[in-house]
Structure formats: structure tokens, C-alpha cells
Amino acid sequence: MTDFAATRTLFHLPEGMIYLDGNSLGPLPKAAQARLTQTLADEWGEMLITGWNKAGWMAQATALGDRIAPLIGAEPGSVTCGDTLSIKVYQALAAALDMTDRKIILSDTGNFPSDLYMAQGLIGALDQGHELVTVAPERIAETLSEDVGVLMLTEVDYRSGRKHDMAALTKAAQALGIITIWDLAHSAGALPVHLSTCNADFAVGCTYKYLNGGPGAPAFIYVAPRHVEQVRPALSGWLGHEAPFAFDADYRPGGGIERMRVGTPPILQFAALDAALDAWEGVDLHDLRAASIALSERFIAEVEARTDLVLASPRVAEQRGSQVSFAHPHGYAVMQALIARGVVGDFRAPNLIRFGFTPLYLSEEEVVRAAEILAEILESGSWDRPEFHARSAVT
Amino acid sequence: MTDFAATRTLFHLPEGMIYLDGNSLGPLPKAAQARLTQTLADEWGEMLITGWNKAGWMAQATALGDRIAPLIGAEPGSVTCGDTLSIKVYQALAAALDMTDRKIILSDTGNFPSDLYMAQGLIGALDQGHELVTVAPERIAETLSEDVGVLMLTEVDYRSGRKHDMAALTKAAQALGIITIWDLAHSAGALPVHLSTCNADFAVGCTYKYLNGGPGAPAFIYVAPRHVEQVRPALSGWLGHEAPFAFDADYRPGGGIERMRVGTPPILQFAALDAALDAWEGVDLHDLRAASIALSERFIAEVEARTDLVLASPRVAEQRGSQVSFAHPHGYAVMQALIARGVVGDFRAPNLIRFGFTPLYLSEEEVVRAAEILAEILESGSWDRPEFHARSAVT
Numbered sequence: 001m002t003d004f005a006a007t008r009t010l011f012h013l014p015e016g017m018i019y020l021d022g023n024s025l026g027p028l029p030k031a032a033q034a035r036l037t038q039t040l041a042d043e044w045g046e047m048l049i050t051g052w053n054k055a056g057w058m059a060q061a062t063a064l065g066d067r068i069a070p071l072i073g074a075e076p077g078s079v080t081c082g083d084t085l086s087i088k089v090y091q092a093l094a095a096a097l098d099m100t101d102r103k104i105i106l107s108d109t110g111n112f113p114s115d116l117y118m119a120q121g122l123i124g125a126l127d128q129g130h131e132l133v134t135v136a137p138e139r140i141a142e143t144l145s146e147d148v149g150v151l152m153l154t155e156v157d158y159r160s161g162r163k164h165d166m167a168a169l170t171k172a173a174q175a176l177g178i179i180t181i182w183d184l185a186h187s188a189g190a191l192p193v194h195l196s197t198c199n200a201d202f203a204v205g206c207t208y209k210y211l212n213g214g215p216g217a218p219a220f221i222y223v224a225p226r227h228v229e230q231v232r233p234a235l236s237g238w239l240g241h242e243a244p245f246a247f248d249a250d251y252r253p254g255g256g257i258e259r260m261r262v263g264t265p266p267i268l269q270f271a272a273l274d275a276a277l278d279a280w281e282g283v284d285l286h287d288l289r290a291a292s293i294a295l296s297e298r299f300i301a302e303v304e305a306r307t308d309l310v311l312a313s314p315r316v317a318e319q320r321g322s323q324v325s326f327a328h329p330h331g332y333a334v335m336q337a338l339i340a341r342g343v344v345g346d347f348r349a350p351n352l353i354r355f356g357f358t359p360l361y362l363s364e365e366e367v368v369r370a371a372e373i374l375a376e377i378l379e380s381g382s383w384d385r386p387e388f389h390a391r392s393a394v395t
Numbered sequence: 396m397t398d399f400a401a402t403r404t405l406f407h408l409p410e411g412m413i414y415l416d417g418n419s420l421g422p423l424p425k426a427a428q429a430r431l432t433q434t435l436a437d438e439w440g441e442m443l444i445t446g447w448n449k450a451g452w453m454a455q456a457t458a459l460g461d462r463i464a465p466l467i468g469a470e471p472g473s474v475t476c477g478d479t480l481s482i483k484v485y486q487a488l489a490a491a492l493d494m495t496d497r498k499i500i501l502s503d504t505g506n507f508p509s510d511l512y513m514a515q516g517l518i519g520a521l522d523q524g525h526e527l528v529t530v531a532p533e534r535i536a537e538t539l540s541e542d543v544g545v546l547m548l549t550e551v552d553y554r555s556g557r558k559h560d561m562a563a564l565t566k567a568a569q570a571l572g573i574i575t576i577w578d579l580a581h582s583a584g585a586l587p588v589h590l591s592t593c594n595a596d597f598a599v600g601c602t603y604k605y606l607n608g609g610p611g612a613p614a615f616i617y618v619a620p621r622h623v624e625q626v627r628p629a630l631s632g633w634l635g636h637e638a639p640f641a642f643d644a645d646y647r648p649g650g651g652i653e654r655m656r657v658g659t660p661p662i663l664q665f666a667a668l669d670a671a672l673d674a675w676e677g678v679d680l681h682d683l684r685a686a687s688i689a690l691s692e693r694f695i696a697e698v699e700a701r702t703d704l705v706l707a708s709p710r711v712a713e714q715r716g717s718q719v720s721f722a723h724p725h726g727y728a729v730m731q732a733l734i735a736r737g738v739v740g741d742f743r744a745p746n747l748i749r750f751g752f753t754p755l756y757l758s759e760e761e762v763v764r765a766a767e768i769l770a771e772i773l774e775s776g777s778w779d780r781p782e783f784h785a786r787s788a789v790t
Contacts, residue, residue: 012440021444028440036431036663044609045407045423049416049741050734057610084658086632087482094520109644114633114658117646121631125489126521134644208659214439215452215662236516237481238509247744249504249529251512263479263509264603267610268431268663344444349642 002287004359010279011212011361018366018373020345023186023323023356026212026276035275039268051267060270061239061261065220067277068211071285072184072203073194074222080257081207081273082265085185085219087235088204089118091260092221093152094234096179096202097122099227102149103130106178108137110157115183119152137162141172148178155193156186156321159348161313163191163321167198174199185209188220190322190358191292192285195222202227210322210358213273221260228256237262279360291359292322295367299355300324302371307378312352325352330383332391334374337383343370397682399754405674406607406756413761413768415740418581418718418751421607421671430670434663446662455665456634456656460615462672463606466680467579467598468589469617475652476602476668477660480580480614482630483599484513486655487616488547489629491574491597492517494622497544498525501573503532505552510578514547532557539567545574550588551581551716554743556708558586558716562593569594580604583615585717585753586687587680590617597622605717605753608668616655623651632657674755686754687717690762694750695719697766702773707747720747725778727786729769732778738765 012028013019019027043055052058065079072079083091093105105119116132123130135143137157144151151173156163170180181202187193189210195203203222207213223231233253238244239261242252253259297317303309309326328334328351335347345355357367377383407423408414414422438450447453460474467474478486488500500514511527518525530538532552539546546568551558565575576597582588584605590598598617602608618626628648633639634656637647648654692712698704704721723729723746730742740750752762772778 014441014443017443019443025439025444025446027443028435033432033435036435037428040423040428040431040609040667044420046409048409048412048414048422049420049739051420051610083478083482084632084660086658087478087630090630098520112633113636113642113644116644117631117633117636120646121629124627124631125493125629128522206659214435215446216660216664218661219658232519234516234520235482235485236512236519237479238507238512241508241512245744247508249508249511251515263481263614264601265611266613266661266664268667269611269661272435272663339445346444349640 002282002284004291007279007283007360013361016342018343018370019362020343020355020357020370022358023190023209024346025208025215026210027361029212029276029279031275031278032214032272035271036268039271057265057267060267061265062257064270064273064277065257068188068207068220071193071280072188072205072222073192073196075196075225078225078228078257079220079222080260081218081220081270082261083219085204085206086114086118087262088219088221089115089183090122091233091235092181092202092204093119093122093150095231096150096181097130098232099179100149102147104148105130105132105150105152106140106143106148107132107134107152108140109134110137110159110162111152111154112158112183112185115152115154137164140164140169144172144176144178146176148176150179150181152181154183154185156190158186159352159354160325161320161323163319166200167194170198170200186321186323191289200224207273211273212276212279214269214276216269217273218266218269223257223260231259233259235262239263239265283360288359292357293317295357295359295362295364296320296322296324298364299357299367299371302368303374306371306375309378322358323354323356325354327351328353333388334377334383336388337377338374340388341373341377343373397677397679399686402674402678402755403758408756411737413738413765414757415738415750415752415765417753418585418604419741420603420610421605421753422756424607424671424674426670426673427609427667430666431663434666452660452662455662456660457652459665459668459672460652463583463602463615466588466675467583467600467617468587468591470591470620473620473623473652474615474617475655476613476615476665477656478614480599480601481509481513482657483614483616484510484578485517486628486630487576487597487599488514488517488545490626491545491576492525493627494574495544497542499543500525500527500545500547501535501538501543502527502529502547503535504529505532505554505557506547506549507553507578507580510547510549532559535559535564536567539571539573541571543571543573545576547576549578549580551585553581554747554749555720556715556718558714561595562589565593565595581716581718586684595619602668606668607671607674609664609671611664612668613661613664618652618655626654628654630657634658634660678755683754687752688712690752690754690757690759691715691717691719693759694752694762694766697763698769701766701770704773717753718749718751720749722746723748728783729772729778731783732772733769735783736768736772738768
């Protein structure tokens with residue numbers, strides 16, 4: 001059994017805070033501070049430009065990918081890190097569209113908006129008659145057809161936590177000649193993912209949520225080994241070139257997943273991410289999933305026993321990721337009141353209060369206490385104060 | 396007069412090293428360590444998700460752009476930071492192509508290869524008959540015509556240090572209806588740049604060279620205020636949306652330069668960059684340019700007095716950026732021998748040894764000593780050892 005009491009000691013958690021927002025930004029791994037200090041003092045400071053070789057900076061994009069690969073069921077050498085998730089979505093989608101003559105990109109209305117925006121931007125730039133079609137999540141399976149070129153989905157819905165059946169949808173899509181792109185933003189580090197077993201074509205994800213890589217941590221991209229040598233990168237940057245330091249005039253894609261690298265990688269963010277990934281050593285993802293479900297179920301039960309809030313996530317645990325949302329017409333103010341009491345979740349428009357469950361550092365006692373505080377706030381009406389209604393830029 | 400003895404104290408420079416490679420990666424600003432520690436401990440660690448508001452993370456991309464703007468002669472609010480330089484080249488080029496029906500992108504053979512690669516990738520993805528034409532740098536002016544849609548140049552050549560006349564070329568291009576994109580990778584922090592005065596349309600640059608932002612520091616992009624509200628972003632990520640946290644289904648570009656943001660910004664890299672930019676407070680860029688020329692001229696004179704190396708940079712200081720290259724048939728080995736003696740420059744294929752001059756932290760004594768050591772290595776033939784010929788991944 002994974003020792004979650006031990007993994008909890010690896011993170012800094014602020015005194016008096018119950019943190020139910022690791023699905024937005026994971027907490028600071030205690031090892032990150034020393035790792036950053038070392039990267040600055042011993043590497044950047046002392047090695048300067050030679051750090052690209054001596055400290056191994058140049059190889060880190062794919063070395064980190066290899067550390068993430070087992071968490072998402074990917075083959076070694078099939079994942080590389082860098083850029084942002086939006087950029088990686090663009091790369092995957094541009095590559096997928098290049099592999100098919102079909103013009104329809106199918107997604108769902110629960111996909112994270114930036115994925116849809118990147119598709120819209122790519123379609124506009126290409127000006128080749130592509131179309132983004134979005135349907136309700138539960139209608140994806142029935143909408144698959146031989147007119148669809150690419151199925152682009154986020155496995156776990158950022159608002160409701162509803163989880164697609166990756167294996168079944170990938171199989172159904174591929175039977176119709178559709179290429180699949182899976183966004184794992186709310187999956188990687190939240191639950192077991194089986195990219196290789198599911199025969200996924202492309203996947204992308206971020207590392208600042210359940211992987212605890214820090215604010216603005218780099219994204220990752222997966223390309224199935226059966227495709228990668230044929231993939232034509234639209235974002236053909238020098239670090240994806242076969243020989244970046246030959247400084248050739250013409251782009252030649254690098255071997256394997258290396259071609260999905262673009263520009264100079266963010267070494268300070270890499271250092272923090274590398275420290276964060278240490279926490280996964282010895283973690284069994286099935287233990288993680290069981291603990292996540294236990295925490296989520298307990299929270300739902302405690303909230304429903306104490307309040308009349310309406311669950312906005314699937315009732316069946318296996319159909320959820322590692323987060324739970326409730327609807328409240330004044331969700332924003334309720335969440336601000338919760339945060340003021342030290343219970344940090346977040347609000348998602350129009351009316352959802354959202355809570356993430358992260359067994360690496362979250363205990364059952366905290367989950368129960370969070371439900372108690374939520375009930376107190378609703379019971380007393382203390383959320384209905386002007387300061388809790390005032391909107392800030394990021395919610 | 397700028398006090399360069401004072402700015403030197405702001406950087407950590409390794410004992411016994413003469414660093415002539417600030418044009419590849421600037422040294423560690425002493426303030427960066429404390430800034431990172433603060434960002435990790437006080438912001439990420441204590442504020443967690445609320446750091447996006449409380450610590451101002453969300454506003455930093457454009458706040459940092461506003462700190463860079465005066466260094467490149469840009470209007471306030473016209474620069475934003477993030478991603479890599481290759482991504483920013485793609486954004487600028489996609490936006491520029493969207494503004495013209497002409498199909499030719501003109502660049503020169505001295506442009507940094509990644510800029511050309513990104514153009515090739517974009518052209519391939521668009522599949523609309525665009526063509527990248529490259530000519531020798533000195534032939535750019537005569538090649539401008541009404542067939543050219545976009546002129547995409549790096550102001551200072553990464554190999555030779557040759558500097559284009561931005562004002563003259565921009566004017567000549569615009570007289571023919573050509574849109575200009577300037578890559579300032581080797582200009583920002585190296586010499587005065589006057590984007591607004593030159594009437595440039597787009598500019599991009601990196602911050603890890605002369606701006607000392609650290610390995611993988613974010614890039615920046617400039618869009619002329621007269622264009623920005625019409626620019627249609629190809630990389631239409633959520634942080635470039637008018638209201639990112641409304642989570643609308645459709646992309647609507649944000650106001651002004653905000654629309655050139657893409658995904659979640661790299662906050663740890665931003666912290667280091669912000670610390671690095673402190674060094675520019677009180678620096679007069681004309682003093683910087685004068686000091687850079689003095690250092691470069693002294694180095695050329697000392698090298699030519701002691702060796703028969705052939706200058707591969709323009710002879711006239713005003714035609715160079717802040718770097719100087721010499722040709723040597725075994726340039727790679729010579730540079731390795733120099734590095735082994737503590738003189739760090741770099742090698743650029745096929746045969747250039749390259750030296751950057753950075754008055755913020757480099758003294759005339761160091762420059763003279765570097766020339767002496769170079770002369771000793773060439774005189775003794777000590778560069779001709781197997782260990783100096785062995786290639787590593789990054790040179």
C-alpha cells in the first residue's frame with residue numbers, strides 16, 4: 001500500500017489551510033526550494049552556458065517526459081515537456097489534421113475553453129475549411145462518424161469532473177478512421193491513465209495541477225510511437241530539429257518525440273517539476289485512485305448530510321476524475337467565504353464551487369472539516385457579504 | 396554616466412572565469428536567488444492558487460513587457476512576455492501574413508535558423524502557396540519589392556554580429572507595402588533599439604541573453620499599437636482571451652497586446668527575469684553602446700596584434716551588434732581550449748569563434764586578458780588535443 005502519510009510530509013501546506021485546489025495548482029514540494037537554489041547557484045551561476053551540457057539542461061525536456069510517462073501509461077521515449085498546454089494542443093491538433101483529409105474536429109462543450117480556442121485559431125489560420133463541432137459530452141459517442149477527422153477531448157471535465165471512457169471512445173473513433181487527442185490536464189496524477197493500452201494517438205497535459213510542478217510549470221505532449229516518425233510539426237522550432245546546433249537553413253524533424261520540442265526550454269521550471277516528480281516514487285496509481293474516491297465520497301456524503309447543495313458531478317465515483325463540484329447560485333461568494341475560512345477550492349462560472357481531492361497530501365479529517373465549514377457558511381448566510389461578491393481577475 | 400563598476404556587482408561571476416558569452420546566456424543576477432526563494436516560499440508555498448491574484452502573477456506577462464519596452468524603444472503596453480522566441484516568431488509571422496495577400500516572406504541567410512524553421516512550419520501548415528525567400532544579408536534592400544509580403548529579419552546576425560539598419564530597411568519595406576518583423580535576440584540589452592521611432596510593425600526577442608533572465612527565460616513580443624487591435628492571433632490561447640475566466644466557448648481576442656498571450660505563464664522564470672531587469676535601472680543605453688564598442692574594439696585590436704586570426708565580423712563598429720567573431724578552421728577545438736583556460740565564448744558552425752561584450756559586468760582588463768590567452772593557445776597549438784575536438788551536444 002502506498003504510504004500517503006509519508007507523501008504528505010513532502011509538501012509544504014500553509015498552517016490552517018485545507019487545500020482542495022490541487023486540481024488548479026499543486027502545493028510547493030519541500031524539495032523544490034533546494035533544487036532551485038542548486039540550479040541557480042551551482043548550475044546557472046557557476047556553469048553558465050556550459051550548463052546546457054554539463055548540467056544536462058538540454059536533455060531534460062525528454063528526461064522529464066520519461067518520468068511522466070509511467071503516470072500516464074505511455075511508452076518510454078514517447079513524451080516530452082515544454083511550452084504551455086495550449087501550445088501542445090495546437091501542436092497535436094496541427095499534426096493530426098495533417099494526417100487526414102477530413103475537415104471536422106469533434107470536441108465537447110465541457111472541454112477546457114483554451115483547447116477550443118486553440119482549435120479555432122488553427123482553423124482560422126489554415127483557412128482550409130476545417131470545422132470545430134462541439135456537442136454535449138454524453139453525445140460524443142453517437143456523433144462519431146466517417147466525416148470526423150479528429151476527436152479532441154479532455155478526459156476529465158474541468159467543471160464537473162465527469163470522466164470520459166478513454167478506451168471505449170478511442171476504439172470507437174479509430175474504427176471510423178478518426179484520430180484521437182486526449183487532454184490529460186485533470187487526469188495526470190489524478191488517476192491511472194493508460195495511453196498505450198487505449199491505443200491513443202496523441203495526448204497532452206499540464207504539470208502544475210496534480211503533478212505539483214508549480215505556477216506555469218511546463219506542459220507535456222505524447223505521440224504514439226507508431227505515428228511519431230511521420231508527424232510533421234507545424235511549430236518546427238530549432239530544438240525539434242534533427243541537429244539543432246548544425247544551424248542548417250532547412251528544418252528536418254528530429255527523431256521520435258524530440259520533434260515536438262520547439263524553443264529553448266524553461267530550466268528553472270524544469271527544476272521545480274523534477275523535484276515535484278520525486279513525490280511519485282513508490283506511489284501506486286491504483287492506491288491513489290482508491291484514496292481519491294474515498295476522499296471524494298466522504299466529502300459528498302458529509303456535504304449532503306449537512307446542506308441541500310446539489311451535486312454537479314457524476315454520482316458514480318468511477319465516472320468522475322478526482323474532483324467534485326456543487327452548484328450554488330452564488331457560488332462565487334460562497335467560495336470566497338470558504339477561502340476566508342481557510343478552505344481553498346475554486347469557483348467555475350456560472351455557478352460551480354469545485355473541490356479537488358489529492359491523496360498525496362490531503363487527509364480524511366481535512367475533508368470532513370471542509371464540509372463542516374461549508375455547512376456553517378451556508379447555514380449562517382455568512383457568504384452574503386459585499387467583500388465576498390467582489391470579483392477579482394482570477395477566480 | 397552609467398556606473399558599470401556598480402552594475403558588475405549585481406552579478407555572480409565564477410571565480411577565474413572571463414565570460415564572453417553573455418550573448419548566449421547572461422550570468423546569474425545576485426538578486427535572483429532571493430527572488431526565487433520568495434516566489435516559492437511566500438507566494439507558491441503560502442498563497443497557492445490565490446497567488447495568481449494576490450502575488451500579481453496573472454499581470455506579470457505584460458508588467459515585464461513594460462519593463463522591457465524602454466530597452467527597445469517600445470510604447471508602454473505594447474510588449475508582453477511568455478513562451479519561447481520560436482513561438483513568438485510564429486505568432487508574429489502568422490499575424491503578419493494574415494494582414495497581406497502577398498505570398499513571399501523575405502529573410503536573409505544570416506537569420507537564426509529557428510526563425511526560418513518556424514516560417515517553414517507555418518508555410519507547410521497553411522498550405523496556401525507562401526514562399527520563404529532568403530538572400531544574403533547585404534542583398535535584402537535590393538530584393539524588396541511589391542511581391543514581398545513580410546520582411547522578417549534578425550537585427551544582429553547571431554554568427555557575425557553584423558547589424559542591419561532597422562530604420563532604413565523598415566522605411567524602404569513599408570514604402571512597398573511590406574510588413575516588418577524584427578527579431579531582437581541579439582539586440583535587446585546589447586544596444587539601443589528604437590522600435591517606435593523606426594515604425595516597426597512587429598518585434599520579438601528573448602530575455603536569456605543580454606537581459607540575463609536565466610536559462611529558458613521567456614520571450615517577448617511587440618506589436619505596433621496601430622496594428623494590435625486588428626491582429627488575429629493564430630495561437631489563440633485562453634490568456635489572450637478578452638475574459639479568460641468567463642470560460643466562453645468562443646475565442647475573442649483581448650485588448651491590445653494581451654491578445655498575444657497564449658497559455659499559463661512561467662512564474663518561476665518570470666521571477667528570475669524580474670530580478671534580472673533590476674540591473675537596468677539607471678543604465679543609459681547610449682553609455683552601454685559606447686562601452687560595448689570600446690570593449691569590442693579593444694578585443695579586436697588585441698587579438699589582431701597577437702594572432703593572424705581573420706575577423707569575421709564587420710570592421711566598422713557601428714555595423715556590429717555587441718559581439719565579435721573570428722574564423723578558424725578548427726574553431727570548435729580552439730573554443731574548447733579557451734573554455735578550459737577559463738575564457739568562455741562559443742563556437743558557431745562551421746568555423747566561427749564568437750565573443751560577446753557585455754558592459755554590465757565585463758571589464759577592459761578581462762577583455763585584454765582573454766585576447767592574451769587566445770594568443771597563447773594559438774601560439775602553442777595547445778588547442779590541438781583530442782579532448783578539445785570531441786563534440787558535445789551543445790556548443
